[in-house]
Amino acid sequence: MSLLRTFKALKPCSNLSSSSSTQESEPPRKPPKSSLSQQLLRLDDSYFFSSKHESKISITQVEDSNRGEDDHKRSIKFDAEEKEEEEEDETSIEFGRPGLNRAEFDYTGPFEPLVLSLNGETPIIQVPASINCRLLEHQREGVKFLYNLYTSNHGGILGDDMGLGKTIQTIAFLAGVYRKESDAGDASALESKKGPVLIICPSSVIHNWESEFSRWASFFKVSVYHGANRDMILEKLNARGVEVLVTSFDTFRIQGPVLSGINWEIVIADEAHRLKNEKSKLYEACLAIKTRKRIGLTGTVMQNKIGELFNLFEWVAPGSLGTREHFREFYDEPLKQGQRAAAPERFVKIADKRKQHLVTVLRKYMLRRTKEETIGHLMMGKEDNVVFCQMSELQKRVYQRMLQLPEIQCLVNKDKPCGCGSPLKQAKCCGRIVPDGTIWSSLHKDDSDGCDSCPFCLVLPCLVKLQQISNHLELIKPNPKDEPEKQKKDAEFVSAVFGTDIDLVGGVSASESFMDLSDVTHCGKMRALEKLMASWISKGDKILLFSCSVRMLDILEKFLIRKGYSFGRLDGSTPTNLRQSLVDDFNASPSKQVFLISTRAGGLGLNLVSANRVVIFDPNWNPSHDLQAQDRSFRYGQKRHVVVFRLLAAGSLEELVYSRQIYKQQLSNIAVAGKMETRYFEGVQDCKEFQGELFGISNLFRDLSDKLFTSEIVESHKDINISQTQKKSSLLETVVSEDEEEEEALCSSKPETEEPILKDLGILYSHRNEDIINCGRTTTTSQKNSDENFQFGDRRNKKKRKGLSEEEDMSSSNREQKREQYKMVAKFKGMEILEFSRWVISASQFDREMLLQDFLERVK
Template identity: 85%
Template sequence: MSLLHTFKETLKPCGTLSSSLSSSRISSTQELEQPPTRKPPKSSLSQQLLRLDDSYFLSLKHESKAAETQVEDSNCGEDDHKRNIKFEEEEDEEDEKPTEFGRPGLSRAEFDYTGPYEPLVLSSIGEIPIIQVPASINCRLLEYQREGVKFLYNLYKNNYGGILGDDMGLGKTIQTIAFLAGVYGKDGDSGDTSILESEKGPVLIICPSSVIHNWESEFSRWASFFKVSVYHGANRDMILEKLNAGGVEVLVTSFDTFRIQGPVLSGINWEIVIADEAHRLKNEKSKLYEACLVIKTKKRIGLTGTVMQNKMSELFNLFEWVAPGSLGTREHFREFYDEPLKQGQRATAPVRFVQIADKRKQHLVSVLRKYMLRRTKEETIGHLMMGKEDNVVFCQMSEVQKRVYQRMLQLPEIQCLVNKDNPCACGSPLKQSQCCRRIVPEGTIWSYLHRDNHDGCDSCPFCLVLPCLLKLQQISNHLELIKPNPKDEPEKQKKDAEFVSAVFGTDIDLVGGVSASESFMDLSDVKHCGKMRALEKLMASWLSKGDKILLFSYSVRMLDILEKFLIRKGYSFARLDGSTPTNLRQSLVDDFNASPSKQVFLISTRAGGLGLNLVSANRVVIFDPNWNPSHDLQAQDRSFRYGQKRHVVVFRLLAAGSLEELVYTRQVYKQQLSNIAVAGKMETRYFEGVQDCKEFQGELFGISNLFRDLSDKLFTSEIVESHKDSNIHEISEAEEDEEVFCFSKPEIEEPTLRDLGIVYAHRNEDIINGGGTTTSTSTSTSQRLNGDGNSSENLQCVERRKKKIKSCSEEKDMFFSNREQKREKYKMLAAFKGMAILEFSRWILSASPFDREMLLQDFLERVN
């Protein structure tokens, strides 16, 4: 064993050994049989370019392999990356491979290095002791992950917390483990206790219970030298004793356990506390948030790809936990950032409001950058993937659905809510909601909610909002969903039957009565469901071209209906929902990815969790939208992640003229506000409404908007079309030189959107990222949704789509007057930035629009 350790030391970079030790090690190994030279890892050309400054060159024969092996191995950290590992070595090379070294039990795929086998030094020059990530970990990190590790160490060194806000699937778990290995002085080989390790307290990791096993497996795979224990379940007391005795370096627990056991765990002096899925700390009134606030350490790290989901107060709450006081007091944040940004985003906001909002946005982004590192897939691994397109498809409801929806809007409960602010008919000076119409005893929904208290509750009539919204969403998706659920208690089934009878009216026989249908033929029929009619035609087109589909729904009952539809159509499918045993989920995923015969995967958006790498699918259908935009985005990422070799096209199905249009437009509002506050982006001002502002509820907010009749208009279309030309797009020379995958024109004419049951469609990217062009009822859009614009194997890259730069001043127009000038100015910009052309191009691709704009302004000021 000592000889083996000696030989391994000789493989380390010379800079890490003293000259005397190095020479003695080498001389002692000369007596051993000389092993074969280690082969360099396989890599893509793009990754070689990223490592030019490392003097790490690979032979051309390895360039033909896209970074499949190394990427899947190094970055499946959050999603059970033990799966989907591909071995690219030829069989005839097997005997030539040298002996692999490292921790016992590691597979050879783990040693397809993505970088040189040397430690990653984190500490500054001259700093003692030297803090470095072990070579055994560093060699498997991608460049952006090394930057993430350095960011985490910088937070730690300065004794404050922060957020690693990379997109899901970029390896936040791996970066965290690498950072801990460096801070605790692990060398990755001997596993001996270091001085650094003995001086530090334990690490606490708080995460969802569904990913506890993932953290265990990642530590075992990447840093088995850590003493990791799980504080969860029946053995908590034993683990606590072990922790107090110094036998635990890393303690992993769940949010729920910590919420209950917070007083016990908060009394320990933790060196570092890490919250995975840190957006769970968004509510300052929750018991979990209160428990996390009393943790005894300043070194708090949050891991989340969705720093802000619904409102800006969530952003403050998260940063108040990781870096208390970094954004001022809660009142200061609301007055200085929150309100100006929201008011400045109004469609008709005065110019001075917009200017103030822009200044506050820039200031907020500059503050956040001190405590947060945020990277997207497009910025980091976009060159390794074929891209993603997110289509929002507005499906026409069936005639029966429309009639039922209209009857629902006329129910006494909804009319009570809509007219809540009107003067009461009894002549009282009070509003209806405060007087005679505070309760609705004649309503079936109200009477069931208050079956034990006929005088109503303290929240009446506003307690009716959520139940009524749920019913409207069910009608928008499928009429069968509002029928009594046989699994409910008899009293609820009876009330649901009364409600169904009221909204079905004269159509009751047409839809099979008030009882839940048990007929396979009725449930699988698409005639009364507008979304299923569109889905039927779209799926037929996709599957005929060899596409594989992920089909998401929030409702398990909707999944049951879709399952019968797939059986009727003869499609081969798999299904995963909350009832699927945890130990069977990964086998379902593996089987779907490996089996060409599996065409569709039915998934509940609530049961998805982490670890679902469904990269064999290139079509994603979200059947029903969620109020929280991050839920839909997470569903898309099941397919759009490492290992995906095809262009991913997403389809969000919405019922046109229904509540779902309002759900989607609120998603747009929330995403835009997040882009403005977190990334400093410029977003088109579509809406007049302002969140949490009664004075400017506009078209989005308030109860009256929720229950508005939208059947006579294309609500979203009208908003988008009226603002589609209001935004100014700018694009750099580096962006122009990027490859853009376009849809080739099919040779035959395809049916129009009307034939597909679609009244309107657009790309979500065009709406969120600055309000580009939209598509309406046209043959070209139909081609795009059918997927006929690309070949059955991959998208074909056709002539580069030119984007005309619209400048805010004549000076910028002159600056980009022609292509040759662009190239010269681009070189001048690189020199001004103090970078080489290649380095500057990489910076351009990762920089935010705000950074690019500021660089251009500084350059123009310097020139003038």
């Protein structure tokens, strides 16, 4: 399909009403969630050809049924004159957006204090009215939660989603505890003889804490213990001239012995997930803090492993989860084993009980809220698309040559018997070192016998090379900033993997040609990005473009210059004192269309709500990094629907990276929130017996070019996610209501133009991440039964209204009989309908057949 034909297929996603009066009277509607192709079909084509239309256009918007909201359908009709006026209005709205660069916590509530203490308690503890009047309702609940932890003389976790105001809630809580009745501070910490407060946070958000205290509670005496003048601040602290001390994690790790000797009243760790590693010096330093009132602030309580939960809660509330060994045996292992795709039913049952028990315990020490639960009604919503881009032919050939290198073959064959006749495996015999490998020789240039960890020292360098090939071939070329010896070794590697294609990329040296670096011919992701950005920019969308690699940002910068897009950039080299000004300029300037950001530098403390398109160019092994990047735009103050595009190279290592992200996110939802998650994978983390398709070196360096790895796993479970209990046995078939069938058909239907559009964009496959994560419904038994009764009672009336034939009505009757039989089998099993449906989903085919056989024998 040509580019012009692709542009002709793009249609607008409009949320305008037919008149301004209607728009004012109706509540704001959330745009429909849909597939990637359907999103592209909604984009405006007026940029590419004439904006004049003779006929009127009707657009129907349907809310996503999975969100549990009522379906909204409305037709918006406008003629050519009205469309021109609306386009002018859109321009002023899109590019003006005054005020979006502010945090926008300007909600005005009742001007009265928020009482925290119980009735009859003296003195009365309350948040000053000047702060309380600007708090949202969920923030008031958070302040009360923090005060309950304080009065209980133990710590806890405020685990709200990013962007829900954890900083503001903390400041309001401190203002109440320290009895800051007014700007004058009627009862200061010095008068009440309370100790000072210590706030430990990433260095990138130190200035944010300062500004928030200045804005919300300027009556606090705040000092920063970071960089120069630390000794002077320490003297001031000892003289009781400081009420709140803010320091960074790195500074506290070094100065821990000095600061731990102070009698802190409260210690607060912002981004507390930094305390996930019990072996780190930072964790050891934080454990030495004397106070029991330790509060952790984090939107990602668990990132990689369930064991991180124990480390975090052992710091805020020591002993709350038992001993480390008890936690591992009672919670960690059962939850992981129960999530295995082929786990026996008894494992699944045990995991479900332990999950519920763990959530009950955690709720005593943690308050966790999401954006959807709190401020979802104030925002337009977000779609998180995972887009699998086809690698260029050159990328595929280079990737295949990389997999055939002796270093990778050594790792893949490490467990095979050695060819020398020794009983040892190759990794402990002749395959321990790879003297003829360019990567191995570069790592061991001073030791021809290798290191103690050979050959496993090769894993990380090889993974980095594969990821670089997946993103852009220029990344594997020698970096001019490296030492000459390393550049020489990198040039040898480049020559080996490019082979006969070396002339296509301009040789082994790093290219200095602007035109070559900005060309998208040999980069699959940039080809897709080029066409997507063309449609976004034409509509006035503002884009955040994230990458983990600074060199990749350099290439993307040249690409943006070639296309004529106006952009800003922020990475690790950007001075801290300039970062906020760059953010403010991007939010306020209508000319700035794109913001290039390093994922590492821009993950925290940035509020970029003027952007409504987010592109994550390369995935991270830690899913929280990608989620934090998304939340730079999707936070309180965002006025538009946010659409995220995570670009993955199909058939490469990045598919495995994303699959592990799914696995980690699911474990987090299970352990932290007690949610049901679809069991996609056979692999179990940190278990050599069940490495499955996810874990182990062999999986890391597996050739995935002949298949769509992720789609095969996801699609194999798609029917289970939709119908819940679609099985071979007719007795165990769940009867879906007519409305549900229509909704599913609507969601699953693909327009005829979908595949050509995606193919022309260089996209092989795509899905929404929210459709994969947390697919299990949380409907209670009583709700489900009432829903079933309503569906049964209304089914015949629906069929009569629709004029269905008698044969179709007979089919409906059969379905009702099957449902009744399904209930009988559930009763025979001793379960309620919902519990039994979960059992059917998780049970093996053999278990289901045995149950059915026992039931039929009992009936006879």
